[in-house]
Amino acid sequence: MEPYDALLASITPKSGETRTITDPATGTAIGEAPIHTLEDLEQAINAAQAAQPAWDGLGHEARSAVLLKAADAIERSAAELAHLLSREQGKPLNGLNARFEVGGCVAWLRAAATTPLEAQTLVDDGETYAELHYKPIGVVGAIGPWNWPMMITIWQIAPALRMGNAVVVKPSEYTPLSVLALVKVLNEEIPEGLLTVVSGDRTVGARLAEHPAVGKIMFTGSTATGKAIIKSSADTVKRLTLELGGNDAGIVLPDADPKAIAQDLFWGAFLNTGQTCSALKRLYVHTDIYDAVCEELTKVAVAAPMGNGLDENNVLGPLQNKAQYDIVANLVEAARASGARILLGGNPDAGQPGYFYPTTLVADIENDNPLVAEEQFGPALPIIRYSTVDDAVEKANALDVGLGASVWSSNRDAAREVAARIQAGTVWINKHGAVDPRIPFGGAKQSGYGLEFGIEGLKALGTPQVINL
Structure with a gap:
């Protein structure tokens, strides 16, 4: 029963x-x-x-x-x-x-x-x-x-x-x-x-x-x-x-603390196994802390169990349908073929029942790669290196969608200045995707x-x- x-x-x-x-x-x-x-x-x-x-x-x-x-x-x-x-x-x-x-x-x-x-x-x-x-x-x-x-x-x-x-x-x-x-x-x-x-x-x-x-x-x-x-x-x-549709960008400023933000970054991207319109889908990290953010995110991701949703231990589940599974798998494989570095995941178990795609982090990837430029809507996050804030903002704004975005920093004023330059309906600071029934929510551009x-x-x-x- x-x-x-x-x-x-x-x-x-x-x-x-x-x-x-x-x-x-x-x-x-x-x-x-x-x-x-x-x-x-x-x-x-x-x-x-x-x-x-x-x-x-x-x-x-x-x-x-x-x-x-x-x-x-x-x-x-x-x-x-x-x-x-x-x-x-x-x-x-x-x-x-x-x-x-x-x-x-x-x-x-x-x-x-x-x-x-x-x-x-x-x-x-x-x-x-x-x-x-x-x-x-x-x-x-x-x-x-x-x-x-x-x-x-x-x-x-x-x-x-x-x-x-x-x-x-x-x-x-x-x-x-x-x-x-x-x-x-x-x-x-x-x-x-x-x-x-x-x-x-x-x-x-x-x-x-x-x-x-x-x-x-x-x-x-x-x-x-x-x-x-x-x-x-x-x-x-x-x-x-x-x-x-959205393809939300997150910008991590060089003064951010990688360890302090890693948990919130992860759930901003992997809430509902990445199947969220306003999830963090492309992460821009300043070169000074790039490796540290990748390391801390990987630690969090490894500790998040994925499996059947009725198992009380699991916090990540399958993709909902085969069509979405194929989209994610094809985008990750295209990223791998382009020379991007797979930090974690990218190796689904073909013998496992269900549409489980492993939690995947992809580093050293170009901004025009399909995994970055297209909405993956699944558990695969591309992490893009940047050198100047102007460059990060330009890349964040380059797409024809603008549902949400986020800025991550230890300096709230600096984060607000960057947030004001991003073309999105909602820009969060030091969090991502946190909707509230009291606060209006809607998209920009397409x-x-x-x-x-x-x-x-x-x-x-x-x-x-x-x-x-």
Whole structure:
């Protein structure tokens, strides 16, 4: 018996076409996911349209109360959700992984429910009085990824519901069970019809993006798919929030302490086994401390156990799917062939079940190498040597993406000066990838547009309305 058996049974289709979902750590079957159709999508959108006006009419306070109860429901089912997530996505239960993700769902849902959003007085000069309000959009489409399937779904649906919208969710085909289970739990408290999952293929996602009854699309995924959504949404002038691909740079200044920063550098890069949009994916280190940083990072990496996520000792897991495994393996092999130095890893065990790629650190690599220039989205970190800060900043800014970045230094003022020169939506200092439900998050350049989290995230799920007296 698995801890999630009852929950899984509740989302297993009793009829209709299904698809077997397998564990990326073992290749064994987990369960059956429905293959929803365009007709199912139409039914979900119709139900959302019917339920949304009454939900809007409740007002912020009553909607927030419902969402807080929904957060409590997630907490009640946390063990089952975490185990199912670990099996389907591959991430370990322990560390910043499955249990952490379920806890993040609770935290972000509560934050969306309790963040105040008052009407803003724009002008009050005795002659003119103007207020800015935010009204619901109507029906929101939420299209999510496979790397953080539960938490990113909450990032999308929590503010949408708080602002009075209904939501239709399209999960990744790789991780539908996690999202179906999460929404099943949420719907214990949320009124019927407001929140529906349509677990279909890309044709379903494409139709959701272009559907005339959907007023906004929230999407987290690749830049290529984001561009397709922009095109398909044009005819209906949909509002969009797009969190797209990234290739985050970290710059280690010469005054940094290699030993002190090694642990945070490692987890900035290898959180969720590197399968995080805002993970540290290319590390620029000043030549004066280059060898020391490589040495300290290697020590940390060797001590981080990788294996089946249900083993409480592991903190790193497999890549979620074969396609992503092949991308990482090919990029590392190209780096090796170019003459780069493999400090650790790069030697997967072909006889091991599952999509495990070993923790890999690559040194003495050129900035134009594909492992640096392309988003690897896995457990392989290239470490690039630089001589001047100007050179490091230029290299960090050279790509057409800019989701996040980081600067590492013992001098906060010096780090802030460098951070201000980096073209990215968020620049962290002496940490990387630390998102917070109170702090807006979004990308620059081709990493997308629109903000999530905090007050700005709520506003993005509403239509601004000025009342002018």
